[in-house]
Amino acid sequence: MLNIADTLYRWCREARPFALATVVDVSGSAPLPPGTALAVAADGEAAGSISGGCVEGAVYDLCRQVLDSGEPPVRASFGYSDDDAFAVGLTCGGELEVLVQRIDPADQAHLTSALDAATGGRPVAVAHVVYGPVHLLGRTLSVLGDGNAYDGTLGSEEGDRTVAAQARALLRAGRTARVEIGGDADTCPEKLSLLVHAQAPPPRMLIFGAVDFAAALSQAGHFLGYHVTVCDARPVFATPARFPHAHEVVVAWPHDYLAAAEVDSRTVVCVLTHDAKFDIPLLRLALDLPVGYIGAMGSRRTHEHRQELLLEAGVTDLQLARLHSPIGLDLGAHTPEETAVAITAEIIAHTRRGTGLPLSRVTGPIHRRVRVTPPPAVRAAA
Structure with a gap:
């Protein structure tokens, strides 16, 4: 979502609800990485892109549907169809999965501060629940700068601390990545998969x-x-x-x-x-x-x-x-x-x-995913 932080920050300051479509998983030659987002406001204004144009129309319509209905977050998959190359899909041959949710700035007030930091070029990481129980899906927690403080909650104090530690480690490394927590009494009773959007100082x-x-x-x-x-x-x-x-x-x-x-x-x-x-x-x-x-x-x-x-x-x-x-x-x-x-x-x-x-002269997907070993702090907290 940080790819459109300036627009989202403006909408949050104006207290405008919006629908956010976030790429949470990609495979093959999908053109844009996880964390890329498209957002749609109630008046139809759109910002961002998730596929370079292949499925924008379908995702835009899904955003309008979720925004207007107020329904819980939904996941949708898009891929290339050999049977109908002109159908909605990724003609580049890849597949992507998108999480679409309605965001009311009043419900996740800490996002305004996180987006403000991103717009100003300051270090920030936003941990975003992309897989898990419906009541937690789409929730966010943010870490600003190099300190130990965090804002937002995923429902349990121990889970919040675990996620914040992982977000800080990824922020230090300047990486946007998926992390898994939960499923045990020591961290979080419910198993969660989170996409940590990180904006670190430039390398x-x-x-x-x-x-x-x-x-x-x-x-x-x-x-x-x-x-x-x-x-x-x-x-x-x-x-x-x-x-x-x-x-x-x-x-x-x-x-x-x-x-x-x-x-x-x-x-x-x-x-x-x-x-x-x-x-x-x-x-x-x-x-x-x-x-x-x-x-x-x-x-x-x-x-x-x-x-x-x-x-x-x-x-x-x-x-x-x-x-x-x-x-x-x-x-x-x-x-x-x-x-x-x-x-x-x-x-x-x-x-x-x-x-x-x-x-x-090479085979395989053009946009290959680089699997990076998480920093030690991430592995220890997982």
């Missing part, structure tokens, strides 16, 4: 080396939604004027900056200096940090020499296996702009576990 792209390639890469990273930092020890080159698309430009020795930087599993580190006095201490540190991607620019000869120096500096073979060098996919890139595309393509393929091959 970080740390670019080391104030070169022309960094200018193009900072623009590409900004476009992809990263918070981009360019760092170089040379003040004459590390200037905001040279990197207008970076969120910050830092003059510091790269390894000193990285040692003090806040990083997580979504952080990408791109080393474009290809100068051993910068590269070796920087990469030695980066390869010991829990970041998501580490790439280094340079020729194959530079790469081989860099590997030798890193091994001499105490880096293990297992750590070296994390290093993407020479950086980027083989796209035949020459210009800084083309190289930036090659680098970000590799980052996307690595993050999403793609093959990097042309889609015409």
Whole structure:
């Protein structure tokens, strides 16, 4: 639902009831992920999309029906029909399941605060019951920021605390995911499946080396939604004027900056200096940090020499296996702009576990679901 937080927040502030259709499960080549939503207000105004156009009309009608009748939340499945390709369904070949519910802002007042945070770009997670008893279906609980507080209730204090802990863990990881709780006396007597919608601060792209390639890469990273930092020890080159698309430009020795930087599993580190006095201490540190991607620019000869120096500096073979060098996919890139595309393509393929091959040469669904192991706090609470 956070994909349309601005509209939902406006409707909540205006105390306008609305119907919310949320994608709760997808398979095959369904175009949009779980958590994506479409909403319809009483006057017919609609916001969002759940299928890129394939089943919007049918879901819109179902929203109007649920909104007008006041009936309990309903689930509906949509898929492709070989018998009638023009019938309501996903012509892309996938299947999706949608939960449609009526929301009266007065009944779930905490949603207004959660949507306000999402609209303002602040961290927020909303846990949404998508499977369970009818009287709990559609209920929400929200977690704002990094604190321990939560708002809303799913019916039991112990269950609320369990869900809030899982929502906080997913918020830290920046993931929207399904969690299961309940079915036992220690958490919640009723088994529930919840979709946790998480909006975390944007992931970080740390670019080391104030070169022309960094200018193009900072623009590409900004476009992809990263918070981009360019760092170089040379003040004459590390200037905001040279990197207008970076969120910050830092003059510091790269390894000193990285040692003090806040990083997580979504952080990408791109080393474009290809100068051993910068590269070796920087990469030695980066390869010991829990970041998501580490790439280094340079020729194959530079790469081989860099590997030798890193091994001499105490880096293990297992750590070296994390290093993407020479950086980027083989796209035949020459210009800084083309190289930036090659680098970000590799980052996307690595993050999403793609093959990097042309889609015409691979089989299976185009929109594959990446199954991510939940953070330790989630596994412990489940």
